[in-house]
Amino acid sequence: MSGVVVQNIPRAAPAVIKGLAEAGVATVHEAQGRTGLLASHIRPIQQGVAVAGSAVTILAPPGDNWMLHVAIEQLREGDILVLGVTAPSDAGYFGDLLATSAMARGCRGLVIDAGVRDVADLRAMGFPVWSKAVSAQGTVNETLGSVNVPVICAGALVNPGDVVVADDDGVCVVAREAAEAVLKKARARIAAEEEKRRRLAAGELGLDMYDMRGRLAAKGLKYV
Amino acid sequence: MSGVVVQNIPRAAPAVIKGLAEAGVATVHEAQGRTGLLASHIRPIQQGVAVAGSAVTILAPPGDNWMLHVAIEQLREGDILVLGVTAPSDAGYFGDLLATSAMARGCRGLVIDAGVRDVADLRAMGFPVWSKAVSAQGTVNETLGSVNVPVICAGALVNPGDVVVADDDGVCVVAREAAEAVLKKARARIAAEEEKRRRLAAGELGLDMYDMRGRLAAKGLKYV
């Protein structure tokens, strides 16, 4: 699967993607049955940014960022770059020049199971990144990888065109075909939570609201 | 010790707790003989917040946040939830709904040797958290733990009612019975440091102020 660039990938509807961004990572993760979460070592370099977009995927060798240059040509407005590696690397695959280029193509952000650099510039440019590391370590352009093939990024399978949702909690991926259904469930969940939040804020206990006392007692919980 | 909720725990005097919050983690840790510090993998999700409160402790199974619901009922104004696990977990035990409920009961914060989610909301709500991880990963409600029993959290023993001090440096726990004495020592330390700070800022060297030169020479330090 190495050395391949898939050029035309299907994407989810913009309104669905927008809705998933608003729902956020935790809600989307729950709405799709607690799947699709990237490992918690993927952290945002900024604070307070929540986005969603279509995955343009990259499978890259360790310490080699050549395929990022190739992937940028495949970007469309609203895409998010997702880079998985064939072997672990903390090197700085991505910096302000690549971000300038990606933004010029409409890219909304980067999720990378490796390192990035120029993070002060990236924050100043408003280009959000979720990465495994921050490192100035340079990379080479020697070995082919692939673009828009299925990749595993931080333990999650990402297919090109899947919807990537990212915020301060981390990153969740939603299969493109399921995106609309997941959004529907996420919205139902949000609506239900609104009422719960109001009741909890008023002092009602979760023990009562969720009707947990009986089951706790049945399991043997003792108050002393 | 599993499946037990201790309902009425003694707490330290509010004025003592307030004084320990003002002293801060590093000073309190020193004042009680360098004990009580939680491991440095516990990090704040916010910046610039310093609090202290009485520990309502939770012993929870990995990936199961049921006991948090139980613990919230035990909260009183000024308490801090402290959650230790029976086996390691990075899952997101706590989010904005539980924080809403805890805040409604007067809770001042959470210290957790596991993960939390909805961190953007938690920061916006002003609910401070010190955690091992940030993760959207959901938890289950299947296995009992205990509330207000002694727990080990990030390598430190916390008894219910102990004073928990937390700031940007991390978290320190003070035994309830010792809290007043520790505060006294902390204040003495702060007073002494004020004078030292003034002298150091004026250019005096620690080598002279602490009278270190003789002992360094005796150990064999050579200037070349």
Next chain:
Amino acid sequence: MSGVVVQNIPRAAPAVIKGLAEAGVATVHEAQGRTGLLASHIRPIQQGVAVAGSAVTILAPPGDNWMLHVAIEQLREGDILVLGVTAPSDAGYFGDLLATSAMARGCRGLVIDAGVRDVADLRAMGFPVWSKAVSAQGTVNETLGSVNVPVICAGALVNPGDVVVADDDGVCVVAREAAEAVLKKARARIAAEEEKRRRLAAGELGLDMYDMRGRLAAKGLKYV
């Protein structure tokens, strides 16, 4: 090499040091052939600060900060303290009192392959730190180390008087003798990047600008 303080060390020219600070870590690292980078576990406790200075080096035992007191006497305006350890430690070697003293001597910051404490104070004072950990854990003054000897800090060799460049990307060290030449290369690189940035922002692809298509095809990249 233990128990030695070298008192007079040569330093690079202030204008060169200033130029390297402006170039930043990633550019300097590239300009000197991708060497001198400290490991990515060294992270800033603040955001948005970029500095450079002459290294006053410290070789310290684990959990013992005695040599920091000794090193402060050796500081001159524009220096940066660089502390390497003889064995791993996350303890809090440095806090607000030492920072007060170091600032009074003109010190610009600290790079430490161990922990620091009082980080809220350090941020408020404007004293920048790059460290391995944040920990309130106190240290002792029992065992000698050395000051201004060559040290390995986070996997990089630092000689006293070397130029230390630090920003949000991490830390890079430049040999004093090479500093002027590296600055020249860094400036050439910056000038070249300016033009590239303009072209990429205008939508030109890196694939074309860097003339990568032929070599990619030769390696066998296939578009499907």
Next chain:
Amino acid sequence: MSGVVVQNIPRAAPAVIKGLAEAGVATVHEAQGRTGLLASHIRPIQQGVAVAGSAVTILAPPGDNWMLHVAIEQLREGDILVLGVTAPSDAGYFGDLLATSAMARGCRGLVIDAGVRDVADLRAMGFPVWSKAVSAQGTVNETLGSVNVPVICAGALVNPGDVVVADDDGVCVVAREAAEAVLKKARARIAAEEEKRRRLAAGELGLDMYDMRGRLAAKGLKYV
């Protein structure tokens, strides 16, 4: 995909599986273009065992080994259990009772991105395991997962029926459909290596045998 057991999965031909076991992990990984390798945190609990078998896959919640009981019913002679988790866990999912049961069904081993226990017994029984951790920590039977669905195990995608190759170097997975072709390439590689080994043992240099000197000189390598 949770709560599903796929009962009849296709498997590769026994002779192909046997051949891949003989080739070993490093050779198979190379023969299929350096793909399919599980992360290096997966380590054998024994030494000197090399096996291959058809993957019966398990997707399991953290700290919950219920699906292992379900999976054992699906085992046939020559299978290897492969367990991936929905969130990280080091708990001891598997011990001597499950191994007894799995061996009675013809199972050749276990690859698990979590912990195992009773390792002294497992070694004595000759049941090989490649795991992320050794831990006596018990697990629960509360939450469904799935059996024989595609799983990500230690960063690698494993489909049910894929050929799993495991030895002291770690674990590599070969897609069932590709297994015969990969074996052919692996055997060609082994044959070629035999001659190389003979020449190198006789003192010939890789620099000459692989004809590297020209390319090294072209890249600028200097002998001083």
Next chain:
Amino acid sequence: MSGVVVQNIPRAAPAVIKGLAEAGVATVHEAQGRTGLLASHIRPIQQGVAVAGSAVTILAPPGDNWMLHVAIEQLREGDILVLGVTAPSDAGYFGDLLATSAMARGCRGLVIDAGVRDVADLRAMGFPVWSKAVSAQGTVNETLGSVNVPVICAGALVNPGDVVVADDDGVCVVAREAAEAVLKKARARIAAEEEKRRRLAAGELGLDMYDMRGRLAAKGLKYV
């Protein structure tokens, strides 16, 4: 609690300790309700050794092994040294000389949340060790700790005189007062497992033996 040596500690009955050693870590951990397990980063330096003994506890500063010398005087036949640290350290606190001395006092082994050295000698002498690291790094004798006070070792609370059980699966601690009751439960468990092992070896499925099918179906498990 620093600077204290408790000289006469109660111990469990030798026959109970012997029984717990035979039961092993996993069984003892289960028999006492899944508590008392040390974190899985504690690993044996040898293979195939299973012991139990009374804990002589040590609370030691990072990189300082002075209290080990003090503790050895407190050893009696059948004791196990258990060392917890006041801050993390991987240094080599213990080697062949201390082992010689400890063996001369009847010590059965060492459990240490830090490093050891001379491991080839320790294995040759038959002195078993469970440690966090192997490191030749020397330690100092400068700062007091305590002996036979409650310590936290690898996340578990160990009181002096508690029974420490250690084998290839790791280490479990049993409260002295509970030791006899735990042994009784452990033996019941072993007896029950013997019958289960026989049935599983004969090909019976855990699904049937544990009567899991109904509950799995009720939770919604689907066979396809």
Next chain:
Amino acid sequence: MSGVVVQNIPRAAPAVIKGLAEAGVATVHEAQGRTGLLASHIRPIQQGVAVAGSAVTILAPPGDNWMLHVAIEQLREGDILVLGVTAPSDAGYFGDLLATSAMARGCRGLVIDAGVRDVADLRAMGFPVWSKAVSAQGTVNETLGSVNVPVICAGALVNPGDVVVADDDGVCVVAREAAEAVLKKARARIAAEEEKRRRLAAGELGLDMYDMRGRLAAKGLKYV
């Protein structure tokens, strides 16, 4: 310093090297003032082997083992290959073919701050390795590094021709110029330890033998 091969390096006398191997890592590390130890993440792939040899050093890019081929030509009887990386990598740089070649040139072993593969073969061949990881992951031959320049390997500076001592405790490097003096001290240490071992084995306490009681009491140690 990249792209350079230093061809003729001085080496220590064979008898000195042999003596250091017999002294072992812990003793040599102490004899030279507790310096030169590699970080404890470097572990042997075999058990019970103790060697020493002259360092032929390699500075290699991440995931690129080209320089190993170059280094083998520089080997002489009794050398040990020492590989440091310019950025972290766990890839399998070295396997049975390179070991065959190195052994044919008289090489005694490999110390590598990265991964190795074919470890079953390496153990069978009797070629000892101390590495950071075991991984089958292949490497490329694309980027130059250097041979026989000073390298930092696992946090320690190694100059070409330095004496590398390695056993089950890890790896220690001795400066070539200091090797004879260090050996002398190591032998004195061994002689002194022999007598101590005899006395400790006879039941004498370290507290008495090292005359520690007075200093402990002076520090405030209390027996209760």
